[in-house]
Amino acid sequence: MSANHSPRSPRAACRTGSPPERFLRDVRPKLQRMVQRARIPEQDAEDLIQNILLSLVFQWRRVRNPDAWVVGAIRKSCLMYWRSRRRRLYDTVDAPVLEWLAGGEGAVQEQRDLRSDLDLLLERIPDRYRHVLRLRYGLGYKPREVAERLGYRRSSIGKVTARSLAALSREMDDAGYRSAARGGA
Numbered sequence: 001m002s003a004n005h006s007p008r009s010p011r012a013a014c015r016t017g018s019p020p021e022r023f024l025r026d027v028r029p030k031l032q033r034m035v036q037r038a039r040i041p042e043q044d045a046e047d048l049i050q051n052i053l054l055s056l057v058f059q060w061r062r063v064r065n066p067d068a069w070v071v072g073a074i075r076k077s078c079l080m081y082w083r084s085r086r087r088r089l090y091d092t093v094d095a096p097v098l099e100w101l102a103g104g105e106g107a108v109q110e111q112r113d114l115r116s117d118l119d120l121l122l123e124r125i126p127d128r129y130r131h132v133l134r135l136r137y138g139l140g141y142k143p144r145e146v147a148e149r150l151g152y153r154r155s156s157i158g159k160v161t162a163r164s165l166a167a168l169s170r171e172m173d174d175a176g177y178r179s180a181a182r183g184g185a
Contacts, residue, residue: 038078129164
């Protein structure tokens, strides 16, 4: 075997036709530590690692430094995982509450009770978040208009809105609204 194809080199192992099994086996613990540090839930962490390793296997011949490649890929995947989860906050706030805030229809007494509850919850979140939610959902402003009215950059209003909804979601959870609304305890 030539010096370029030593059995210790993962790339050489691939060039000779043998699978990069040793590299995959050796790098897995490192990737597991990285996803644990990123606080990826256990049930999602293994899928994330497997997807990265599978991608590496398919791209093996094009990857110059497999170790650096998997580290970069796992970092990016962890970042994308949490970005995706934060964006889902829009879905976590009950649609009926947002619809009502926008003036949805319903029984008069139910509307009054819901309005009262929502007003109390909104008073418990920071002013800047309350203003964003009232403009966006209460008055129907478009994100661009909310940004202009409150002095935010257009590029950041999505993040501010997500944080506002997250704050409202936490208050709803703390008040037991969500579990009761879904038929829970």
